[in-house]
Amino acid sequence: MRMLQVVRKDLLRFFRDRRALVVSLVLPLIITFIMGLSFGGGVFGKKGISAIRIVGVTDGIPQMLRDPLTEGLEETGFFSVTWADSNTADEMVRGGEAAAAIVLPDDLVERFFQFEPIRIRVWKDPGSPLKAGIVEQVIERSLSPIQAGEAVYAGLWPEDIQPQRNQEWTSTLESYFQGDVQSVWKQWKQADEDPFWDIFQREFTRIMDRQAALSDAMEGPGVALEVENKAMTDAEGPQDDVNLFNYFLPTFSVFFLMFGVAAAARDFHREREMGTLNRQLLSPLNDRDFVLGKWMAAAIQGSIQLLVLFLAGAVLFRVNLGSDPWSLPLAVILTCTSAAGFFLLITLVCRTEKVADTLSTITVLAAAMLGGNMMPVDQLPDWVRSVGQYFFNYWANVSFSRVMVSDENLLATPQPLLMLGGSTVLFLVASLVAYRIRRAKGGVL
Amino acid sequence: MIQIENLVKKFGSIRAVDGISFSVQKGELFGLLGPNGAGKTTTINVLSTLLPPDGGTASIGGYDVAGDPSAVRRLIGIVPQEIALYQDLPARDNLNFWGRLYGMSGKALRMRVEELLEMADLRQQAGQKVETYSGGMKRRLNLVVGLIHAPEVLYLDEPTVGIDAQARGRILELIKELSGSGLTVIYTTHYLEEAEHLCDRIGVIDRGSMVALGDKEELIDQVGDQDHIRFHLPTARIDEFTRAFSGRQDCVVSGVVRGKMELLATDGARLLPDLQSWMTAQGEQLEQLEVERPNLETLYLNLTGRGLRE
């Protein structure tokens, strides 16, 4: 097959071309390494993700409340909590030392027991909007059950939650929560004759009974929600087996693949300028063999590039390559054949290498943005997703995401592979037609 | 071997080749002479099936270039003007690739590659990238790549452009050897001395048309065998000089050519003493004297009114 001679020669030249190797392999490897360190499972599996720093404002907050709050926040795995006075916290947040500060009212305990409004404030770092947003969301969500409980309590026993109900026992409870447990207990034990302690005991017991009953009622049968999340991460918090790099590695690899394959396809123009294309036209090589040879060489270069990157990801950052032995190789091959066809077509319709270079780079950037290589497809607005589906890289991203993130068998749900295969055939036929038209017009000389 | 009748090739409104006709015999080395832009490369491109003709016919070995391009391509080899090689590959890889493209393989290919490396004197450097070669080495490799499949006809399109005299000499020797072995060669150039030195027959092409065709002697005969004598003559003496020399049998006064007085003499050497005496008698010095034997340059100048390298 003469076509294979073209492939062989192009691959020989690829491995001898330092610039092509830098653009196709070295540069993507460097970026992969950086991405892996930033989002992956850490080098050789050591976690690299840092917790979000929150500063709690200590003013008036008893230690007894601080500890469970710290514990509760740190348990989520998202946060690390420190405590400081309000001025220091303000400075820390403004200077970017902490992503957010949680400011509880100075008279939190007093307000709580006097049933007065409690405003919890979150100061957000202007330089860390994403992290600060997460802090806000988590606190908002953790307040919801408290708010619901209070609303029910209010609907049932409105007399219990009237502000300024009983100053005396409120201050007793306050001293209890300030940590003065012993003295409250001693007073309780020694105050048999004191009518206050009778009232206190009765009221306290009643409220606690009501709260316990409410708590039981809230946990009783209600509407249950079963959730199926298709995302690679779980909104409940980071999990040990989730590696964001499973998603980012293929999307960035496809991005670089497009640059590499576009450069390989442009070799048509370099051959035209060198005069070697003319020589090939005079040989027994026919049009079909020539176009197929150029396409296959570019596709093989792309496949080598993807394989190197995926293997590096798997070895260095524990990227999941899927458990089905056929899915990933098929996705790699069809992505590369489609990419090679697409960029060969662009090359053939451009008059010179410079025009092809500019057009293919613009196309790569546009396809990367619209097809989900700059950011996850799922984050894209609707109109972008509808446009993105007309780009081969969209289907490549879907394929890799299914294999490497969801560990699916692509042969069971072959739509993305069929789209890639179909686009390959389409691009190849169009390339052949474009080449023949070009040749008939003398545009290959 | 090659028959061309009234060949036309147009690019838009420009007739790059305008009704050229000529034929080349088997084993002949035919020179296609003309300045840059005359239509030589376009003619070669049509003859090698790279461009379809817009009029007339051209056949190689009996096969029509437009009707049966595949058969024509099997017969021809081409050495293009540019260095049409993969400069990032060594010579041997280049030859192997082109050989395989022509269906060669195994021992036959290996032997042919070694033979051609030897012919191009590149065996020592066969493993080095072509981009490291000198201009002459690249040109030699460019030439032998065109021979990989042992074609019957070889088109050489200005194969010596941009190299030094010594390197050019080696290439010309190589071409002579090839021609001697029975290969039919069409050689385009704008170096007159190369055409004079190498070619059996020459076609002179200008602005797409064949302005002269024949062997070297025939062409030179077209300008006659007279020597051209040119010298500086003050304007005031022109009439006097014309009167003195126009009556002679052994020369003709052409007039002022390129700022000098010109005489066409049957034997320039015998006329010069008389000329010297006349000038001395007039109290003038014989200055800026040129004596030119008839050659292709003269022919070209006569036919087109301009030099080949203008």
Added chain:
Amino acid sequence: MINFGILRSLVALRLLRILRDRTSLIWLLIMPMVFSFLMGQLMGDWGGGSAGSLPRCLVVAPGSGAEVDSLLAPLQDNAKFRLDRRDTTIAEEVVRDWLDRSRITAALYIPADFAETLGDSTAAPLRLFYDSDRLSSQTVRTVLEESILRGNAIAAARRLVREDESAALLPGESRAFDEATFERWWNDPRVFLEAETLGRVETEEFALTRASQHVGPAYIIFFVLMFLMMSAKELVAERKDRTLARLVASRASTLDLVLGYFLAGMSVGLIQAGILLVLNSLAFGLDYGDSVAGLVLVVLLTAGVASAASILLGCVARSTAQADGLGMAVTMTMAAVGGLWWPLEIVPEFMQTIGKALPTGQAITIFHDLIGRGYGVAELSPLLLGLTLWFVVLISLATWRLRRHALG
């Protein structure tokens, strides 16, 4: 001594060559603008900005009734998605596929007997198919959970006040459930959260978390660096075709050459940055903070560092191809590590430290500090000094390389 005549000619020549090339104009201005615009659009959803038509939340509810309506009421009018309610069953496989292909942002299955089994421990659960990586999908879940919480809270209250005392959870407490009070407390909770962003936002009226405030400056820095690094090959070409030697053979000293190349590069960088700054401001309403001096300094230093790096690359690379490859590698790496592609805040701390040591990281942090924190030159001085240090090192190395090697 600097020869100003030569300097002016050098700068003019290089500017002319760049500006006459249509391709370079594409990379100089058109691509950065398209990129900034599209990325701003794409990232709009991250920052809460509007981004095209609303995603669809599918609700499959074969049954009907006040209970279903009440459950869905909070989902009806949401700015992040629109509700698409169907009363026929749709296969889960189809729904998963729609979710995969982003035709919907979430799907909720409400059992046909939802109303009848409400409060029954054997009731079938609601089923939500969603994608926590999508903001609109997350919002569906949050709003739905709120609605369920509300319903469950009311149901719990009703269980506490059953007529049948023996079935009540709190015997002796049987009484009416005051739904009006509940609603008041639900809508206006006693314990509530108030979030505020510090910095300039306290006094300025704009949304700080808009994505364009990262994307705008990030792509200005990226494209200034990329364009100048890509033009390094011209210096290599001038070395190779000996026009550089010809310049030296004339009256140009090394200092003239370095300054000429540097000022030309810097002028291009400043033109590019200036136009993009204005366009970002007009197109995205981007605000660059209150410190004009800080803004001018960061733009000058960014263009200066990029120009110096370009000369150094032009002197170090052995071929134009090598300059292209190296230039691309350096630019992409600096952009990725320096936080131009994604904000540094989301990477691990050690990567943030490395990022902020790079000129790209320093420049983007200065922009963030100008826009978000409202810093002035005094607060920015450590980062500005960092950029200045990079500039001094790069221009010194470039001068040394040009003097020692580039002319040979």
